[in-house]
Amino acid sequence: MYPAAAPQQVNLVPIVRDDDVVRVRQAVRTAALAAKLSLVDQTKLVTAASELARNTLIYGGGGRAEIEQADNGRKRGVRVVFADEGPGIADLELAMTDGYTSGNGMGLGLSGARRLVDEFDIDTAAGRGTRITVTKWAR
C-alpha cells in the first residue's frame, strides 16, 4: 500500500502504581500484535517492557510509558519510551552490568532488557531523570 498519511498515535500509559506495570505489558502486547511481530519477538518486547516499567516505578519514583508504532521504511515495529523525573542513574556503566542491582531485583533489568530488543537508547544523568527508548522490529 501507499504509505498512509495517518497521524502517529502514541499510547501513553502512566506508571504510578504496581498494577500499572501490568497495564504497560498489555498495551505493549497490543501494539506488538498490531505491528505483526512474531510470537517470540512479542514475548521478548513485552518482557523487556515489564522490566523497564518496573525500573521506572521503583527507581524513577514513577513516570510513564509512551507506546507507538515504528516504521523505518523497510520494517515495521514498536517503539516504547520509559520516562521518569526521578534521581537518574549516576553510573550508567555499572547499572548496565549483568547482576548489578540497587534494589531487590535480580539485577537483570537494564542489561537483560537491552538483550531483548533491537534498539536500546538511554538518556540519563544524576538528578535529571531517566528516559529509555527501546525498539523492536518485525523480522
Place this chain on the structure above:
Amino acid sequence: MDRVPVLKIGDILLVSIQVDMDDNTALALQDTLTERIVETSAHGVIIDITALDIVDSFIGRMLSTIASVSRVLDAETVVVGMRPAVAITLVELGLSLTGVRTALNVERAMELLELSRPARASSLSVVGDGLDVFDDDSPVA
C-alpha cells in the same frame, strides 16, 4: 488484588497461575504457598505456568525463591508448562531459574515427584535425574 488459588492433591500442592500477576500478587502467592506447605506438610509443589505469556525477572525470582524455600521445608518444587517463547526469552534475558525443576506438564511433574520420594526418604541428595534446570555457571550467559 487477584489471588491465586492453591489446590491440594494428596501430599502435593498445585498452583495454576491464570492471571497476569502484578508484583504484589506474586509476593502474596509466595507467602501463601510457604504457609500452605507447612500447614499440609506437602511433599511436592507444582506450579503450572501454561497460561503465562511472559515470565520476567520478578516472576523468575519468585519461582526460584519458592523452590528454595520449599526445599528448606522438605518439599520439591516443579514448574510446568512454560511456553517456548517464554523459555527463549528467559534464556536471552539471562535468567537461569537456579534450583527450579521443570516438567512439560502436570502429569510428568507428578511422576517426577513420585520418583524423588524414596530418594528423599533415604538421602539428602535428589539431584541426578538430569531434569534439574542449569545452574548459574551454565555455558551461555
Place this chain on the structure above:
Amino acid sequence: MTDMSTAGARIAGLLHERHDEIVRQWADAVTYAAKGRLTVAEVQSQVSEMYGALAKLVDSGSRDLQVPEAAELRAVLAELSRSRARRGFSPSETSIAVLALKDAVQSQVDTSDAGLLASFLWFSRLVDEFALFTFETYSRAREELIVEQGEQMMELSTPVIKLWDGVVGVPLVGTLDSARAQVVMEKLLQTLVDTGSAYAIIDITGVPAVDTQVAQHVLKTVMAARLMGAECVISGIRPQIAQTVVSLGIEFGDIVTKASLADALVHTLRRSGIELVRRAQRGEA
C-alpha cells in the same frame, strides 16, 4: 490551481467522449505486451476497471494519488501490479500496462488544439505518477514473494520428526545461518509441547560447519528446552566441528553429546526407562 482544474476538465471531457476508442486501443496495447499470458477478456476487464477509477479521479480535478478520491484507483493499480508480480511479469511489462494509456489518449487528441495539448501534458504527468506507483507496488509484492519463499524453504529444510514415543529429533542438513537456527529452535520447542516429548535429539551430522553464533543458538535451544522440562541431546558432531567448538572456546557444559543419532536414541530411551534387549536367535546356544 485554477488552470490545473481547467486542464483536468478538458481531458476529463475527452476521456468521457472517446471512452470506447481509448479503452479499445489501450486494451489492445496491453494484450500485445502481455505476449499471450493474459486473455483478451482478462485485459478488457482490468483496463475498464482502471479507466473507470481514473476517470473519476480526473473528474475531481485532482492530480494527487493521496487524496481520498484516488483510493479506488490506488486499489485497482495495486491489485494489478501485485497479481502481475506473482505471475512473473517483468517490471517494464507491468508499467507498460499503465503507460500505454498515454498513447491511447494521445491518438484521440487534436494536435492543432493548443489548450487540449496542454491538458494532455498535464494528464501525461498524471499517468507517469500512476506508473511509478505501480512500479513500487510491484517491487514490494516481489519482495514479499521472496520472503515467503525463503520461509517456505526454511520450513522444508527443518523437519522435526518423532523418533519414539516421547522422543523427537531434528536432523539438521546444510549450512546453518542464524535465521535458520532460530526457526529450528522455535519449531523444536513447539513440537516438544505439542507432542509432550521430554527428549529431543539435535543431529548435526549434515552440518558442514558451525560458527560461534550457530553454536550459541544450539546451546540456547538446549537451555530453553530445559526450562520447559525437556532434555536435549546433540548427536553427530563431526571431528572438524568438535575442533572448531573447542577452538572457539564454546563450553558445552553438561549437555549430553553422542557420536551418532543411534547412540543418542538409545541414550534417551534408557533415560525414559526403556531397555533394549536383543531377542535370543533360534539355533544360538
